[in-house]
Amino acid sequence: MACAMIPLDEQQVTEATGPLGKERTLPALHPDRKEERCFVTYKPPPEDSSPAQVEEYLEHGKFITEDLDWLLALRHDKFWCQVVFDESLQKCLDSYLRHSPRGLDPSSLPSSPAVADMQRCIHRAVFMTFLRMATHKESKESFITPTVFGEIIYNNFLFDIPKILDLCVLFGKGNAQLLHKMIENIFTQQPCYYGDLDEAVLSVLQVRNTILAKCGLQCEGATAIEPLKLSSSGRPTAMTMSQQDLVDLVLYLCDTCTTIQAFLDIFPAACSTFHCHSFLNRLASFYEVAVPDIEKAVRKRNFDDDRCVSEDLWRRVCHARRRMVEMAHLLLQHTCLQPILEGMFVYAILVAVCLRFLLDYDEQFPIADDISLLQQAFPLLDETRTSYLLQGVEDAWDSIGRRRTQDRPQQTHSSAGLSGQEVEVGAGAWGGEMGIREPGEGGETPRGAESMWDTPHKGDNGAACTISAGELESLLTHIRDLLPDLGEGFLLACLHQYNYSSELVINYILEDRLHPDLDKLDRAMPRPVKEELPPVLSTRSNVFDDDEFDVFNRDQVDMTRVWKGRRKGESVRDLLNDKQHIAEQKERYLTYDTVVDEVIVTPSESGAIDNLNDYDDEYDDTYDINQVGANDLDGDSNLLNRRPFTIPQVLRQGGRPQMQEENIEEEEDEKEDAVKRDQFVQDPALLRERAEARRATMQHRKGYRPEPARERDVVGKPKGQGQSTETLLDRRKKEAHKSRGANHNRRAMSDRKRNKGMIPS
Secondary structure (H helix, E strand, C coil), X not given: CCCCCCCHHHCEEEEEXXXXXXXXXXXXXXXXXXXXXXXXXXCCCCCCCCHHHHHHHHHXXXXXXHHHHHHHCCCHHHHHHHHHHCHHHHHHHHHHHHHCCCCCCHHHCCCCHHHHHHHHHHHHHHHHHHHHHCCCECCCCCECCHHHHHHHHHHCCCCCHHHHHHHHHHHCCCCHHHHHHHHHHHHHHCCHHHHHHHHHHHHHHHHHHHHHHHCCCCCCCCCCCCCCCCCCCCCCCCCCCCHHHHHHHHHHHHHHHHHHHHHHHHCHHHHHHHHHCCXXXXXXXXXXXXXXXXXXXXXXXXXXXXXXXXXXXHHHHHHHHHHHHHHHHHHXXXXXXXXXXXXXXXXXXXXXXXXXXXXXHHHHCCHHHHHHHHHHHCCCCCHHHXXXXXXXXXXXXXXXXXXXXXXXXXXXXXXXXXXXXXXXXXXXXXXXXCCCCCCCCCCCCCCHHHHHHHCXXXXXXXXXXXXXXXXXXXXXHHHHHHCCCCCHHHHHHHHHHCCCCHHHHHHHHHHCCCCHHHHCCCCCCCCCCCCCCCCHHHHCCCCCCCCCCCCCCCCCCCHHHCCCCCCCCCCHHHHHHCXXXXXXXXXXXXXXXXXXXXXXXXXXXXXXXXXXXCCCCCCCCCCCCCCCCCCCCCCXXXXXXXXXXXXXXXXXXXXXXXXXXXXXHHHHHHHHHCCCCCXXXXXXXXXXXXXXXXXXXHHHHHCCCCCCCCCCCCCCXXXXXXXXXXXXXXXXXXXXXXXXXXXXXXXXHHHHHHHCCCXXX
């Protein structure tokens, strides 16, 4: 096995070989470690949808995807052995780059969904293979030394300029970032590819000259075409060349323009190589000379009366024109405009940070001169940007208390220039270059009075605009650097009115063309004061507020009552045996045990008489004032008699009432006068007979005739001999009425006997 943390190019592996399994040590990258596997080449999808061709393509594509998936699943060392030493793999990958349909090819539109799915699977597998081939470090254990990696991919032709160009045009759509990192790593680890790119640019230019020669044209600055011989029929042109030559010319022109534009778009660092060969000038000359002649030939030639060929060629010519214009834009952007913008951005950084260096630089090489040259070369240059830079330099000189010795040229501001650039200024990207932070990079979300500036607004075009706190602060700083006398509140209102465009605000303020509502405002108006929210601790509400453990309101807490887990030195038995709370409650309830019915007061006691007049809460004084019964016919003795005192039944002993001695005689008299009741208990049999007689009388009145009395027979005959109807009826009645007798109703009958006095209570 390979050792960890050692690059693949330095690893040694020990493997068993031969029929006897003899071990030998080989480098990790060795041809003998390659697996014997044959990769099939790629074939484009069929143009027609015949079942045989579709089935053949699907089977062929299945072989390719299975082989590439197997390759991607290999270990790092086995993958690179297969990539470096397997020629069939390289032929398979090259065939896909060469024959895979481009955007304008007829085969780019699959004839069936199955063909489209298979094409996507092959496309993904090939891209993942190239992506892994362009990665020299997969993990901490799986990597190759960068210099050795560059030699491997260069010497074994794993990547070359044509392959890289085809990768860009095939996989650039949707994978631009991955392709950029992939190509950047290839050029970084192997700089020799820059030399190959230089030669490729020369080859492209030479082919362009060949196209011009076949069309009988010549670019400006090119060597003169050799004179024609007398025996020759004439110089060929796009109208006179053969149809196949014209078709090949248009196809090549469209393919090269599409490929180079995709490469420059994904890898802008290559623009400098193209720029070194004056590619932009030659591209413009070729466009000016050759494109009109080719368009004329495509429009006017018949192409054997094949209208589809004519339309396809015209579509490709238009596509090539667009790609050539985009190539020119990329070259201008990355070789001319971008350095200028970066230079001005460097000035902005110097103004903001490096004041000492800025002043020394401005002392020897005035920045105003450089800006003046830029304004002469680019009349439409944003004056707001240049004004910011010049004002920053002036502020830097003022900060040290002295002026530069030589006079610098003053920049002129014209209202016409500013008004003519309103659209340019509003649509520019200067806000991002001047240090305006994007939303989410910093700053707090404004609250209170400032929250009105953080809501979406609609500008003049009706589009919603959302500004964050960081962007708002940057816009204010940008405007106050040019107009320091204006208040922040006034500037906030102006930004709100003009859709947060600082350029428009500065322009309208300088030209004095503000909105009438803004003219009414005080230009020194301060910024609205931000309302501070009360602290959370002071406004919180909790059931545990101000208790002994409230650390937010108490400076000291009894830590002896705070512990984690079980309290030390405390057991469950001690906790259960602790009866201290019972003793505390006992003292409280002992006070209720003492009941005093009468309090004897002696005259010798101090204040005893006063205590007799104390308020008694138990006394009922409802009838003390009102003379109830004074006008009745009863005598006075009846008014003075009160209800005798009776002990409540709950407090009686033995459940019998106790009478007062003074009322005993009266009660005895009442007993004598009362009718004496017969307390004799009659014979139960006699009572039953009387009840039966009453029942018979009632039944006779109702017309009910009882059945003749007979002995009920519920036993019946022995089993197996059958039962009579009377026996069955008796059994049914017994079953229905058995709850009335026996032991099923003992409680009810016992209560009945007790109520009738048959059982003593």
